Amino acid sequence: MKSLKHVTGLLVVAALMLGLAAGPAPVHAADDEVLKIDWTDLIPKEVSDETISELMEKGAKLDEENDTIFYDPKIFPMVKTLNGKTVRIPGYVVPLDMELTEIKEFLLVPYFGACIHVPPPPPNQIIYVKTKKPLNLKGLDYAVEVTGKISTAIKESGVANTGYTLESKAIVPYEEK
Amino acid sequence: MMPILKLAAKSLMNRWATAALTLFTIAISTGLLLGVERLRTEARISFSNTISGADLIVGARSGAVQLLLYSVFRIGNATNNITMESYDKLKKSKAIAWTIPISLGDSHKGYRVLGTNGDYFRHYRYGRKQKLAFKAGKPFSDLFDVVLGAEVARALNYKLGDRIVIAHGLGRAGLTKHDATPFAVSGILAPTGTPVDRTVHVSLEAIEAIHVDWKSGAKMPGRTTPADAIRRMDLRPHQITAFIIGLKSKLAVFRQQRRINNFNEEPLLAILPGVTLLELWGLMGTAEKALLAISWLVVASGILGMLAVILSGLNERRREMAILRSVGARPAHLAGLMTAEAGVLTLAGVVAGIALHYLAIAVARPFIRAEFGIDLPFGLLTSYHWALLGAIFAAGLLIGLIPAWRAYRYTVSDGLIVRT
Known part of the structure; x- marks a missing residue:
């Protein structure tokens, strides 16, 4: 009888090891898979640096003539394949509307001082984050890591506007490793 | 345990004068700590409460915090005004949903006068996106109509239809009054x-109207244009002090900010109110930390004072200890007694401190509301505050271990015979 127990034990261990060896699921993400990305992932690989700065300049010229400041999504490249994925990305917080002391909406940008930097980050380097649980921010110069579902196309007030938006599930302080 | 606590209480009552003084120092220090913490959090809540839903605030180029303070909080002053041409040009943008122009520089009995238009009552939001509501009356329709904020109406006892005169400049005493053009109260806002x-609200045209006889910053003597003549003049405003912008899309905020900051016809500054508010708190953070550190030092001195009092009394109480030992108390009991006394004293001090801080709030509240427009509610203590109070009590209890130890040593060495 002892040997039967040993055999069962061995079988259980073997099963567990096989399960572990099957390993982490491959990275063509399932819907609940969290993709760890950084800011360069938000710019399509086929677009060069020069194109981005050209587009920023062209965008600025369009401003004065038509007095609009929208970046046409057809002109400004976004990474469409990220649409609907759950991602995790670190960044700095630019608070938008605050309800009392709670930050429920903010822009996530790659560097601190985006609002005073000239030029500001291009539209595909800004993420408009909405969070149900208010963010407790230690200071503007503290980075955070945001996890949530990102989308690439938004249409507001009948005018298409370029930018990533994200419904945040979790926000934690960012620790440099 | 209970007999020791009862004994501790009775023992303190026996020396009630000294005990009361010690209790008082602990109460004051606790009240101070609580008060400082409450003021800090309430001030932040109050500041954030002031404006909501605004994406950008624009003024003449000065500093971000300065612009936020004078435009929204009525603290401090602008360095310059914005021409109406610039405002008209900048507000024409497909990205902008609404704007609110404001004009500052006059006062009434120390309250600031704000020139604006109907957009203010339509679009201004505060707190959790709450609209401005009227307790009585309505926005201005006549040129010389004025809408009062709730506190102004209450403090100066104004009602609908009352006539008021606006003074030039922002001093508390209106030395130079615009008395040829009295205003009528057309509305009073809810608190x-x-x-x-x-704030005292008038129309932008009214600001032009009251300055008709003012040339180069002085009221021309002997020249007072009657109110009727003023009404017939062209009173289109030439300048404003600042304006608030609501955008159609938040993603446009950086571009719009840059457009305004780079506007080459006039030096302007556009700020994001949320960002600047956090900057302001960052600045205040150092002062707050200093205040908190000082409050903790005061608490420490209160507790050390208690320690001094208990220790100094210890020598005289050796006979008392001997008596207690003779009726069966063990040295450990006496050590417990000392600790309990310290604990009871600290607890009573902390409770008195809580009461004291509410008293201080009650006293300070009307003054702070009148001077700063900040509301300091009584509120309940949060778990953070209870943690602070718990720390104070624990400190007092721990400090009580020192006389406890000495009492223990004394009774062991004295036994039942005290040689003093």
């Missing part, structure tokens, strides 16, 4: 708990 309550 908001923000600086809106301390």
Whole structure:
């Protein structure tokens, strides 16, 4: 009888090891898979640096003539394949509307001082984050890591506007490793 | 345990004068700590409460915090004005949903006068996106109509239809009054708990109207244009002090900010109110930490004072200890007694401190509301506050271990015979 127990034990261990060896699921993400990305992932690989700065300049010229400041999504490249994925990305917080002391909406940008930097980050380097649980921010110069579902196309007030938006599930302080 | 606590209480009552003084120092220090913490959090809540839903605030180029303070909180002053041409040009943008122009520089009995238009009552939001509501009356329709904030109406006892005179400049005493053009109260706003309550609102045209006889910053003597003549003049405003912008899409905020900051016809500054508010708190953070550190030092001195009092009394109480030992108390009991005394004293001090801080709030509240427009509610203590109070009690209890130890040593060495 002892040997039967040993055999069962061995079988259980073997099963567990096989399960572990099957390993982490491959990275063509399932819907609940969290993709760890950084800011360069938000710019399509086929677009060069020069194109981005050209587009920023062209965008600025369009401003004065038509007095609009929208970046046409057809002109400004976004990474469409990220649409609907759950991602995790670190960044700095630019608070938008605050309800009392709670930050429920903010822009996530790659560097601190985006609002005073000239030029500001291009539209595909800004993420408009909405969070149900208010963010407790230690200071503007503290980075955070945001996890949530990102989308690439938004249409507001009948005018298409370029930018990533994200419904945040979790926000934690960012620790440099 | 209970007999020791009872004994501790009775023992303190026996020396009630000294005990009361010690209790008082602990109460004051606890009240101070609580008060400082409450003021800090309430001030932040109050500041954030003041404006909501605004994406950008624009003024003449000065500093971000300065612009936020004078435009929204009515603290401090602008360095310059904005021409109406610039405002008209900048507000024409497909990205902008609404704007609110404001004009500052005059006062009434120390309350700031704000020139604006109907957009203010339509679009201004505070707190959790709350609209401005009228307690009585309505926005201005006549040229010389004025809408009062709740606190102004209450403090100066104004009602609908009352006539008031506006003074030039922002001093408390209106030395130079625009008395040829008295205003009629057309509306009184409901209380908001923000600086809106301390503001006197008139139309932009009215600001032009009251300055008709003013040339180069002085009221021309002997020249007073009657109110009727003023009404017939062209009173289109030439300048404003600042304006608030609501955008159609938040993603446009950086571009719009840059457009305004780079506007080459006039030096302007556009700020994001949320960002600047956090900058302001960052600045205040150092002062707050210093205040908190000082409060803790005061608490420490209160507790050390208690220690000094208990220790100094210890020598005289050796006979008392001997008596207690003779009726069966063990040295450990006496050590417990000392600790219990310290604990009871600290606890009573902390409770008195809580009462004291509420008293201080009650006293300070009307003054702070009148001076700053900040509402300091009584509120309940949060778990953070209870943690602070718990720390104070624990400190007092721990300090009590020192006389406990000495009492233990004394009774062991004295036994039942005290040689003093």
